[in-house]
Amino acid sequence: MQRDVHHGLLGTRARAVWLTALNIGLVVALPAATAQAPARLLVTVLDADGAPVAGLTREDFTLRLDGTEREVVSVEPVATTVQVVAIFEGLAATQRQTSAAITSFIASLDDDSIVDMQSVDGKLDAAIVEAVDDLHARGASRPVIVMIGQATEIVPSAFQSSQVRGKRQAADLSGDLDQLARLLAEHGILFHGVSVTEISLANFRTLAAGTGGRFEVLAAPARLSDTLTDIGRELGTQYLVSYAPDPASGTQPVLDVTRPGLRVRAAPFDPTH
Numbered sequence: 001m002q003r004d005v006h007h008g009l010l011g012t013r014a015r016a017v018w019l020t021a022l023n024i025g026l027v028v029a030l031p032a033a034t035a036q037a038p039a040r041l042l043v044t045v046l047d048a049d050g051a052p053v054a055g056l057t058r059e060d061f062t063l064r065l066d067g068t069e070r071e072v073v074s075v076e077p078v079a080t081t082v083q084v085v086a087i088f089e090g091l092a093a094t095q096r097q098t099s100a101a102i103t104s105f106i107a108s109l110d111d112d113s114i115v116d117m118q119s120v121d122g123k124l125d126a127a128i129v130e131a132v133d134d135l136h137a138r139g140a141s142r143p144v145i146v147m148i149g150q151a152t153e154i155v156p157s158a159f160q161s162s163q164v165r166g167k168r169q170a171a172d173l174s175g176d177l178d179q180l181a182r183l184l185a186e187h188g189i190l191f192h193g194v195s196v197t198e199i200s201l202a203n204f205r206t207l208a209a210g211t212g213g214r215f216e217v218l219a220a221p222a223r224l225s226d227t228l229t230d231i232g233r234e235l236g237t238q239y240l241v242s243y244a245p246d247p248a249s250g251t252q253p254v255l256d257v258t259r260p261g262l263r264v265r266a267a268p269f270d271p272t273h
Contacts, residue, residue, distance in 0.1 A: 038073045038242035041255060042190065042212040042269040044234050048261050052237035056257070063243050065253045073242040080236040081112040083140035085131040087124075088117050092150035092170075092196035093221035101194075101224040102148065108232025124153055125175030128191075132183055136273060144235060145184075147193030147215070148228065151201055173203040181210050188271025190235070194218065194227045212238075212267035240269060 045053040058075045086102065093101070106115050118134070120127045128145060135143035153171040173180075184191055184207070191208045193215040195201055201217050208215035214234075216227050243253060255266045 039245040040269045041241045041266040043239040043241050043264060043266045045257055046263050052234045053262060054237045060258055061241060062256045062258060063253050065246055066249050066251055071244050073244060076240045078238040078240055079142055080110045082142040082144045082235050084115045084144045084146055085134055086115055086117050087120060087127050087131060087147045089120055089149035089152055093224055097221045097224060098149060101228050104225040105228035105232050108229045110236055124151060124173050125180055128180060132187055132189060136187055143187060143189045145189055145191050150197050151195045170197045170199050172201045177203055181207060184211050186271060187273045192231045194224060196221045210267055212265060
């Protein structure tokens with residue numbers, strides 16, 4: 001946008017007001033500080049069967065901060081079109097099972113959504129950072145990362161043979177988890193996952209919950225397709241809930257739905273990239 005700059009000139013009316021204020025010694029007050037912008041939550045609402053619930057409005061939500069009810073400023077449905085980087089590992093399922101699960105996941109998204117696959121070559125946290133960089137580089141408006149398969153990492157081998165460098169085994173997320181959480185939050189990236197393993201993967205679950213996502217751990221691959229389909233449907237039925245923040249509060253708000261039988265999953269949404 002081109003801006004016209006007039007050096008040393010004031011409009012007639014502006015100059016008269018300025019001179020009057022100067023001559024009679026008035027103190028011209030600065031504009032009042034702008035009201036603080038609402039804070040936002042990315043919200044998923046599920047019914048008793050785990051299906052996402054559409055069509056909710058402000059009247060369907062209550063929000064409390066430090067036990068005090070605060071105004072819900074607005075409730076808006078989030079755009080259904082997503083750009084997904086799927087971090088893929090298939091060690092715990094057959095190729096047919098994994099392919100069927102990915103096909104079901106893609107079918108559960110709207111027609112304009114994009115899913116790109118990314119394999120894991122090294123550390124799991126590095127794979128997530130790579131996915132963040134990919135989504136940021138293409139300017140994804142609704143970026144999502146989904147971990148599919150089994151979370152594994154290379155364990156170095158004790159053998160000296162150049163042909164044996166190590167083996168992959170099931171592993172929870174390691175590295176700087178706080179830094180990963182900040183990185184996802186800064187980019188507004190929703191993190192989900194489905195892993196077939198016998199270990200708990202508590203760090204993965206914590207990371208997903210912090211973005212408003214979910215991370216499911218399955219004992220066997222039989223429900224891999226159904227779980228990914230459920231995640232895809234959730235991505236098409238979410239809300240941004242805005243509320244009046246309290247700068248003095250150090251706690252996260254508690255969001256509830258007034259309709260009986262529904263449950264809420266929510267996380268702060270304040271991307272800076």
